Amino acid sequence: MKSGFVAVAGRPNVGKSTLVNALCGGKVAIVSDKPQTTRRRIFGIANGDGYQLVLADLPGFQRPRDALTERMQRTVDSAFEDVEGVLFVLSARERIGAGDRFIAQRVFSFGVPVVIALNKVDRLKPGHVATQMDTASKLGDFHALHPVSAKTGDGVAELRDELVELLADGPAYFPPEQRSDLSREEEIGELIREKALALTREELPHAISVEVEEIDEKVVRASVYVETESQKQIVVGKGGSIVKDIGTRARPEIEALVGHQVFLELVVKVRPRWRRDEATLDRLGV
Numbered sequence: 110m111k112s113g114f115v116a117v118a119g120r121p122n123v124g125k126s127t128l129v130n131a132l133c134g135g136k137v138a139i140v141s142d143k144p145q146t147t148r149r150r151i152f153g154i155a156n157g158d159g160y161q162l163v164l165a166d167l168p169g170f171q172r173p174r175d176a177l178t179e180r181m182q183r184t185v186d187s188a189f190e191d192v193e194g195v196l197f198v199l200s201a202r203e204r205i206g207a208g209d210r211f212i213a214q215r216v217f218s219f220g221v222p223v224v225i226a227l228n229k230v231d232r233l234k235p236g237h238v239a240t241q242m243d244t245a246s247k248l249g250d251f252h253a254l255h256p257v258s259a260k261t262g263d264g265v266a267e268l269r270d271e272l273v274e275l276l277a278d279g280p281a282y283f284p285p286e287q288r289s290d291l292s293r294e295e296e297i298g299e300l301i302r303e304k305a306l307a308l309t310r311e312e313l314p315h316a317i318s319v320e321v322e323e324i325d326e327k328v329v330r331a332s333v334y335v336e337t338e339s340q341k342q343i344v345v346g347k348g349g350s351i352v353k354d355i356g357t358r359a360r361p362e363i364e365a366l367v368g369h370q371v372f373l374e375l376v377v378k379v380r381p382r383w384r385r386d387e388a389t390l391d392r393l394g395v
């Protein structure tokens with residue numbers, strides 16, 4: 110049996126979580142088109158013939174602005190101990206620049222193999238991909254470089270094989286049926302947050318958090334927190350239309366998770382400055 114941990118590093122929004130999901134063959138982490146979607150470390154578990162690869166999906170590297178983002182960056186800073194390697198994710202759709210070089214300085218200093226995934230190569234011209242691969246290859250002394258599309262799955266199997274090569278003899282850390290280290294409540298809270306992120310824009314997505322209060326046979330009760338009354342009005346929507354939409358989108362995925370129909374009760378609440386409140390952040394597990 111081969112096993113071990115690989116940390117997933119990169120700028121916000123490059124597709125780290127989408128790639129972790131693709132590598133694990135199912136949804137582990139939520140995804141959105143807004144940066145700073147991932148707020149805490151999530152282990153995504155990929156089991157295969159004679160191996161267990163545990164991917165540590167992480168928030169993107171960022172400059173902290175408040176207690177929330179400070180904690181997120183601390184999570185990133187402490188995630189590279191005891192890993193067999195680092196998966197350094199870049200977006201081929203953006204200029205590879207100072208932000209990536211800053212992260213490269215860190216990840217190439219840990220003394221473990223760095224595998225670069227040049228993500229989002231779907232629908233890019235081969236010449237452009239080649240140029241981006243050339244730029245990526247100059248970031249540091251990488252172990253391997255894979256062009257991939259987490260979205261279409263192109264190159265993902267080859268990347269997985271590469272990461273499995275880094276594993277050492279060891280035990281399975283998680284039971285084979287387990288796909289992540291999130292609790293049921295956390296998984297459901299994240300699904301609801303994903304739908305709320307999809308329906309909001311600009312600063313609002315960053316001000317949203319979700320807490321699941323109760324899960325029983327028939328009912329899931331959860332609160333969607335924002336920081337101000339005007340944000341609440343937006344998330345509730347005209348006649349409750351937005352919060353209803355969040356629920357409609359989240360419910361099928363929650364039902365697939367728990368294996369039966371549920372009634373989803375969502376309430377939007379204001380909790381001023383929760384992003385700066387350590388007790389709230391403790392409760393959210395960030």
Ligand SMILES: Nc1nc2c(ncn2[C@@H]2O[C@H](COP(=O)(O)OP(=O)(O)OP(=O)(O)O)[C@@H](O)[C@H]2O)c(=O)[nH]1
Binds near residue numbers: 126230261
């Ligand atoms: N075209 C394309 N889009 C992708 C690909 N992978 C991810 N995306 C999109 O990129 C956006 C960000 O994806 P995430 O997986 O949330 O990115 P992340 O790096 O985890 O972001 P943070 O958690 O905020 O740091 C989403 O809109 C994804 O759909 C890809 O291979 N191709």
Ligand SMILES: [Mg+2]
Binds near residue numbers: 138139140146147168
């Ligand atoms: Mg993410």
